[in-house]
Amino acid sequence: MSIKEAFKGKRVFLTGHTGFKGAWLLLLLKELGAEVKGYSLAPKQDIDLYPSMGGDAYCESVIADIRDGARLEKEILDFQPDFVFHLAAQALVIDGYANPVETYETNVMGTIHVIQALRKLSKPCCSVLVTTDKVYENMETGEAYPEDARLGGYDPYSSSKACAEIAIGSFRNSFLHPDRYNDHQQSFASVRSGNVIGGGDWSANRLVPDIARALIKGDDIILRNPSATRPWQHVLDPLIGYLTLATNMTQDPVRFASAYNFGPEPEDERDVESMTKLAIDVWGNGRYQTPELKDQPHEAGQLNLAIDKAKRDLDWSPRFTSADAVKWTMDWYKDGREAPHDYTLKQIQTYLKYVA
Numbered sequence: 001m002s003i004k005e006a007f008k009g010k011r012v013f014l015t016g017h018t019g020f021k022g023a024w025l026l027l028l029l030k031e032l033g034a035e036v037k038g039y040s041l042a043p044k045q046d047i048d049l050y051p052s053m054g055g056d057a058y059c060e061s062v063i064a065d066i067r068d069g070a071r072l073e074k075e076i077l078d079f080q081p082d083f084v085f086h087l088a089a090q091a092l093v094i095d096g097y098a099n100p101v102e103t104y105e106t107n108v109m110g111t112i113h114v115i116q117a118l119r120k121l122s123k124p125c126c127s128v129l130v131t132t133d134k135v136y137e138n139m140e141t142g143e144a145y146p147e148d149a150r151l152g153g154y155d156p157y158s159s160s161k162a163c164a165e166i167a168i169g170s171f172r173n174s175f176l177h178p179d180r181y182n183d184h185q186q187s188f189a190s191v192r193s194g195n196v197i198g199g200g201d202w203s204a205n206r207l208v209p210d211i212a213r214a215l216i217k218g219d220d221i222i223l224r225n226p227s228a229t230r231p232w233q234h235v236l237d238p239l240i241g242y243l244t245l246a247t248n249m250t251q252d253p254v255r256f257a258s259a260y261n262f263g264p265e266p267e268d269e270r271d272v273e274s275m276t277k278l279a280i281d282v283w284g285n286g287r288y289q290t291p292e293l294k295d296q297p298h299e300a301g302q303l304n305l306a307i308d309k310a311k312r313d314l315d316w317s318p319r320f321t322s323a324d325a326v327k328w329t330m331d332w333y334k335d336g337r338e339a340p341h342d343y344t345l346k347q348i349q350t351y352l353k354y355v356a
């Protein structure tokens, strides 16, 4: 079955719909014909993609806290979803250092509340729970981590997501075991994607939004970690990966209920400085500085993700090179920010032409 068939007329509960990836996923799901109910905090700023694209017109939007387990359960059970995509999170490494307790409460307990609600749902439902590539104990050796690599996490954000992974495994074993699928009808997988870029992300302390803000204002771009290497990818690549996984789960809810990495081809990982040069080329002009910054919190210098499992099991692979991803992203910041809905939809429709 293709993703185009899998979501038509289906009920999808999406947490984090007001965030960057959530807003893209909302428009993508609407394009595929799904009915969406979102559950998140209010958007942080008017410029964010969700409010600027008029997101309320495309879903039933519940503005509430994922830490409120009773409210979340009520909203999920009222909606009776066919699919759940759980994206709501405190998603920034720097904010994790500033607010570690809230980061764990949101990322660990939020995930547990989603699964607790699923335990009460008495209909088949496939759920994709989003963590991150930062869940692996990163030795920074250049080794690309497969899904069974050891979990860890230096900083509170990474570690909270690794804790969420452990909780997902534990709740699957203890309460919703795949061997008893016919009794509970719940299938859930966790997904770990790389550093995602795309138009409409205006978060603070993220490379591409920082670049876009500087270029728009004509300021120099200040790079914190010019040599840090990341698995950069365009937002549509992992989102199509999540949808492909969920589609496969409807066909075989037992086999696909596990963890999947979604990232670029390993040889395509780039450092921050090279991404910045590509962005400046697409923009047409701009400058960057690499000042020596003191007392910066620890951020990994190198992070590599193995994507063989998604390629083999799901027949998924990234459509974009990192250079394509930068091109599509900077095109959005150049030409799309005056018409965020139309431009984002146009990019989604173009991408979908290549998807079976």
Ligand SMILES: NC(=O)c1ccc[n+]([C@@H]2O[C@H](COP(=O)([O-])OP(=O)(O)OC[C@H]3O[C@@H](n4cnc5c(N)ncnc54)[C@H](O)[C@@H]3O)[C@@H](O)[C@H]2O)c1
Residues within 6 Å of the ligand: 015, 016, 017, 018, 019, 020, 021, 022, 039, 040, 041, 042, 043, 064, 065, 066, 067, 086, 087, 088, 089, 090, 091, 092, 106, 130, 131, 132, 133, 192, 193, 194, 195, 196, 197, 203
């Ligand atoms: N952006 C990336 O590069 C990247 C990479 C890997 C994984 N991820 C993961 O993907 C998911 C989405 O990331 P994003 O980039 O869209 O982040 P984002 O910060 O743009 O959006 C986060 C979303 O979570 C919601 N949220 C935060 N705290 C909440 C709470 N207490 N209750 C309810 N909702 C809450 C926000 O309202 C927002 O809708 C996150 O789980 C993140 O960890 C992101």
